[in-house]
Amino acid sequence: MRHFSCVVLVAFAPGVAVAQEASEGAEIVVTGTGLGLAPGSATDAVVVIDRDRLTSVASGRIEDVLRDAAGFAQFRRSDSRSANPTSQGANLRGLGGNASSRVLLLLDGVPQTDPFGGWIAFPAYQAERLSSIRVTRGGGSGFYGPGALSGTIELESVRPGEVGALSASLFGGSRGSIDGSAVASVRAGQGFMLFAGQYMAGDGFQPIIEGAGPVDRAAPYEQASGTARFVTDLGGVELQANLGGFVDRRDRGTNFTAIRSEGADASIRLVGRGRWQWSALAYLQTRAFASGFARIEEARSNVSSVLDQYVPATGSGARFEIRPPLGDGVDLRIGTDVRRVSGRTQELYQFVDFVPTRRRVAGGASTTAGLFADLGVEAGAWEFSAGARIDHWRIDAGRLDERLLAGGVLTDTVFQARDGWEATGRVGAAFRPVEAVTLRAAAYRGWRLPTLNELYRPFRAGADATAANADLSPERLTGGEVGIEWRPAEGVRIGVTGFASRLNDAIANVTIARGPGTFPGVGFVSAAGSYRRRENLDAIESIGVEGDIGVTRGDWSLAVGYSHADAQVRADGVAGSLDGLRPAQTAVNQVSATLGWQRDGMRVAATVRHVGAQFEDDQNDRALAPATTLDAYAELPVTTRIALVARAENLTDTRVEAAISGDGVIERAPPRTLWMGVKLAL
Secondary structure (H helix, E strand, O other), rough: OOOHHHHHHOOOOOEEEEHHHHHOOOOOOOOOOOOOOOOHHHHHHEEOOOOOHOOOOOOOOOOOHHOOOOOEEEEEOOOOOOOOHHHEEEEOOOOOOOOOOEEEEOOOOOEEEOOOOOOHHHHHHHHHHHHHEEEEEEOOHHHHOOOOOEEEEEEOOOOOOOOOEEEEEEEEEHHHHEEEOOOOOOOEOOOEEEEEEEEHHHHOOOOOOEEOOOOOOOOOOEEEEEEEEEEEOOOOOOEEEEEEEEEEOOOOOOOOOOEEEEEEEEEEEEEEOOOOEEEEEEEEEEEEEEEEEEEOOHHHHEEEEHHHEEEEEEEEEEEEEEEEOOOOOOOEEEEEEEEEEEEEEEEEEEEEEEEHHHHHHHHEEEEEEEEEEEEEEEEEEEEEEEEEEEEEEEEEEEEEEEEEEEOEEEEEEEEEEEEEEEEEEEEEEEEEOOEEEEEEEEEEEEOOOHHHHOOOOOOOOEEEEEOOOOOOEEEEEEEEEEEEEOOOOOEEEEEEEEEEEEEEEEEEEEEEOOEEEEEEOEEEEEEEEEEEEEOOOEEEEEEEEEEEEEEEEOOEEEEEEEEEEEEEEEEEEHHHOOOOOOOOOOEEEEEEEEEEEOOOOEEEHHHHHHEEEEEOOOOOOOOOOOOOOEEEEEEEOOHHHOEEEEEEEEEOOOOEEEEEEOOOOEEEOOOEEEEEEEOOOO
16 A cells, blocks of 8 residues: 555655746745635535634534534434534535544544544644634545545644634633633744643533433543644745644443543645646545443442453555646646554453453554545536545454453454555536526445445443444445525525435444344343444445525525435345344434624624434334424623623433433433633733
């Protein structure tokens, strides 16, 4: 794979030299961004969340503001204060049923999903340090890399002029909650430096709301993140250097369920903005995740440790892109990217009198390397886009080692390395018959490699246990969409998109048997639980429609997003009982609407969200009730530098069900949470 990337980079080197030469004598404008949008972007179904919205969400959390995009969903309805981090995968268009992300999440061009598990560490992202979020729904966004099955989410760091010398806030909230953040920027020659940090902590709430027992209590959390960013000009080439890290401590509301998650990221990007535009990126990510799992006896009167996991992982990668000058209205991107991830789960299990008797180590590595080309053309009232990429993938170093702590080998398996090729692409067209109307159509094919988590790590959720599967195949999606955007007046936008997609070889947690019993890869499962194993289904098919409305009238604004996704499983064999059922944790209908008012520094906003009924499990036996919530935000300036702020999450204290165990125990998402605080801007 190293040779693959080097050959391509050498082939593009002359273009880099031309770009540097062309930039000499040009006006230097340091932006801290990538190369920007190209002709043909009108063919995509896009939602942009701006900085005003990012800094006025009631919870102050990125995962909540993403719900503004119609169809966005995490595997669990809970947010990253109470949910297990491994359930925080992101999806769009009803392609759920799995806690791994089926969207490609990027921060300044760097892939952000966990190298081992494919979930997203949302506490790592501070809303105030972002300029915008761009959500592109639909698969096959090949020039960003593989993994964009249901869409691509791009987080962009704040730009010069969007934040002053210092922006800070401090909030106190319900149940002893604290939320403090600060962003500072400093001009440095022809560039700038940005420093940002956030600390969040609270006593938490009791997740179990039905079937609770003496072992249940509130689930506290403590989270912090920090970022340093340096951007400068190097004689016509822009250097962007980033360093960031986060720590996350929480538990699940009982003893023996402590969770520790932490990570650090570093990246360097060079951007040439001359006649020959180009971008070169390299990055490194480290992650460590530790979690305890508990066995809770009947009536939830006693709890004991059943599994203790520690999962270190590393991700690294590089990307190079060049845009030759082809004239006005024509844009061609050509490039290559490579990503390598490695990690292992280290587990203590089979506890006797609170002492582990066995140890399991399982893990491996995977690599993807690809070539891509993407063409965008503007021709009068028409825009066209066509992209293609070819990827080579390899899964290697896979191993499962199980031993008695007292001595003795139970399992010592080395998994055979596998590799393959994947060809994907996307084509689209947009037509403006009149200035106010745009018609769109696109077709695409995308793919995703199984995560190391899916291949090697077993896990437990309540009484249920799920085994890994080292033989999983990649997921492959084929889909298409048609849409219309209408702007009947200034400040008014109405968009509707219809889509259909088929995710072949979809990876799901499939129920194999009911407890009680001892099962391979997980050990004992009680009578209240189910034994599941990760399997490739024949497919998940999803057909639906999305609607977006944006209205700005004077001081008032309204944003509405609606998603209807009818998703069904296609399966036979061991998963045959799932055929025709809905994927787990996938709602048919979702609605989000935000009404806002703003004048002279004062801001007021209210957000109503509705999520339809969905099933907890693959068998569609346990239904999570629909829920409608109300959030509110109010900001009142006291001076030109200081403002008082009130925030309210789930103001009506709606019961939002997040999980149902096999014995009927129900877990909730956050209840009503009220905040009061102050903002400072210098």
